[in-house]
Amino acid sequence: MERHVLKVFLLLAGFLLCCHDVYGENDIPQKVISFYQEYLSPLDTSECPSFPRCSEYAKAATKKHGLLKGWILIVDRLFHEGSEELKVSGQIINDGKLKIYDPVENNDFWWCDER
Amino acid sequence: MTLLKTTTFGGAMKDNGKIKFRLRYILKKELPFRSLFVCVIQIFTFLVLPILPSILFAYELSCNGEIKLGKDFFIQGDYSSAIYQFKRVLSLCEEIDIKQDAQYFLGVSYLFANKQEEAEKQFISIIEAKDHKYAEQAIVMLSFVLERQQKAASTKDYLSNLLNYNFKDNTLKESVHYKLAWLNLRSGELESASEHLREIKSSTELVQSAKELLSATKGYQELPYKSPTLSGFLSACMPGAGQFYVGRPKDGLTAFIVNGLFIGATVQAFEHDQEFLGVMLGALELGWYIGNIYNATNSAHKYNRKVREDYWKGYKDELNLNLLINNKGELGISFGFKF
Numbered sequence: 001m002e003r004h005v006l007k008v009f010l011l012l013a014g015f016l017l018c019c020h021d022v023y024g025e026n027d028i029p030q031k032v033i034s035f036y037q038e039y040l041s042p043l044d045t046s047e048c049p050s051f052p053r054c055s056e057y058a059k060a061a062t063k064k065h066g067l068l069k070g071w072i073l074i075v076d077r078l079f080h081e082g083s084e085e086l087k088v089s090g091q092i093i094n095d096g097k098l099k100i101y102d103p104v105e106n107n108d109f110w111w112c113d114e115r
Numbered sequence: 116m117t118l119l120k121t122t123t124f125g126g127a128m129k130d131n132g133k134i135k136f137r138l139r140y141i142l143k144k145e146l147p148f149r150s151l152f153v154c155v156i157q158i159f160t161f162l163v164l165p166i167l168p169s170i171l172f173a174y175e176l177s178c179n180g181e182i183k184l185g186k187d188f189f190i191q192g193d194y195s196s197a198i199y200q201f202k203r204v205l206s207l208c209e210e211i212d213i214k215q216d217a218q219y220f221l222g223v224s225y226l227f228a229n230k231q232e233e234a235e236k237q238f239i240s241i242i243e244a245k246d247h248k249y250a251e252q253a254i255v256m257l258s259f260v261l262e263r264q265q266k267a268a269s270t271k272d273y274l275s276n277l278l279n280y281n282f283k284d285n286t287l288k289e290s291v292h293y294k295l296a297w298l299n300l301r302s303g304e305l306e307s308a309s310e311h312l313r314e315i316k317s318s319t320e321l322v323q324s325a326k327e328l329l330s331a332t333k334g335y336q337e338l339p340y341k342s343p344t345l346s347g348f349l350s351a352c353m354p355g356a357g358q359f360y361v362g363r364p365k366d367g368l369t370a371f372i373v374n375g376l377f378i379g380a381t382v383q384a385f386e387h388d389q390e391f392l393g394v395m396l397g398a399l400e401l402g403w404y405i406g407n408i409y410n411a412t413n414s415a416h417k418y419n420r421k422v423r424e425d426y427w428k429g430y431k432d433e434l435n436l437n438l439l440i441n442n443k444g445e446l447g448i449s450f451g452f453k454f
Contacts, residue, residue, distance in 0.1 A: 071402055071406075072409045075405070075406020075407070076413055079358075079410040082365050082369075084365050087362075087421065088414075088420070106417075107413050107417075109416075109420075110413070
């Protein structure tokens with residue numbers, strides 16, 4: 001079992017390092033998300049209840065914090081984008097619809113120094 | 116009698132001729148000129164004279180009126196019209212006093228219209244200008260620009276540096292203390308907030324609010340906070356437990372199911388000797404697992420932030436715009452800047 005866990009870690013580390021090396025010049029995470037936005041997102045008819053929408057959020061998160069922290073922020077966003085977020089976050093009108101205002105700053109404010 | 120009659124008759128005849136001549140003269144020459152003269156005098160007296168000052172001082176009046184119109188737009192919250200109007204004043208008027216007014220209010224209108232870059236440029240140009248009457252106000256206003264750009268840390272730094280600045284108007288320095296106090300209260304730094312509040316002594320507009328805030332800090336520490344560490348720990352032990360703890364059962368359930376499915380699938384894959392699949396699933400699960408812990412901690416922080424915000428909502432968290440204007444009460448309405 002330990003061997004398998006090690007493999008998982010190695011795979012993950014390799015993947016992150018691979019992306020991180022070219023990060024900036026040849027931005028893989030941003031390209032993947034752009035591909036999703038252009039080709040896959042139109043197929044999905046359900047609408048993101050938050051603003052910015054999840055793919056934009058993912059772009060912003062990886063751009064601000066890099067792939068590793070960005071990934072964690074994306075997973076966090078996927079967990080919390082439901083109605084319960086309304087209790088703690090504000091709302092914004094986007095395209096004539098009321099949405100939960102949930103930018104990256106709303107989820108990293110307690111550890112990220114804006115400077 | 117006869118003579119008299121004759122004379123009279125003859126005189127009458129003569130008079131008649133004179134009258135006729137006179138009448139003809141009046142009708143042909145005198146009447147038009149005199150009447151016209153009287154008409155002109157009357158027009159001048161009743162029509163032109165009353166508006167003569169406005170014609171003579173038309174330039175000055177229009178400038179004052181234009182800037183007042185801009186301020187009216189601002190008061191009504193029509194910031195785009197106010198911006199247009201203040202720009203108009205800047206291009207029309209030459210008087211320095213009015214121009215400085217327009218420059219400052221243009222900056223403030225940009226700020227309220229959420230055009231932070233333009234507001235920043237405008238305030239910087241005021242600060243850099245020589246002997247601008249709003250230079251000090253513009254320095255303080257820049258902090259509002261930073262704050263609206265959601266740079267809380269930079270706003271704090273900027274304001275802290277401002278305390279070293281030698282303000283001519285002590286009210287402005289106290290408003291900086293007040294703003295810093297609010298920023299500290301929002302982030303839960305009660306001690307430094309109290310220190311700033313104690314510095315407010317002379318400005319009558321702020322003293323009362325500062326006193327209320329100081330007494331409110333006592334009840335602040337007993338608010339029903341949730342511990343982010345405990346929340347994260349709970350979710351690390353069992354995915355979703357931390358979310359339950361912070362009052363988000365739906366998120367908790369989602370985290371529990373997703374993590375449960377992925378862990379189950381990973382274990383199953385390894386048990387059936389599908390190593391590659393197992394490794395892939397495990398890698399994905401690791402992301403979900405760490406994300407779940409982060410989500411629980413983040414939710415606790417957001418919950419605490421909400422509790423803090425709700426607590427302070429009852430207190431006056433506004434800074435009167437009039438404090439930031441030379442002539443107090445110039446606008447006739449007090450504006451609040453939300454912190």
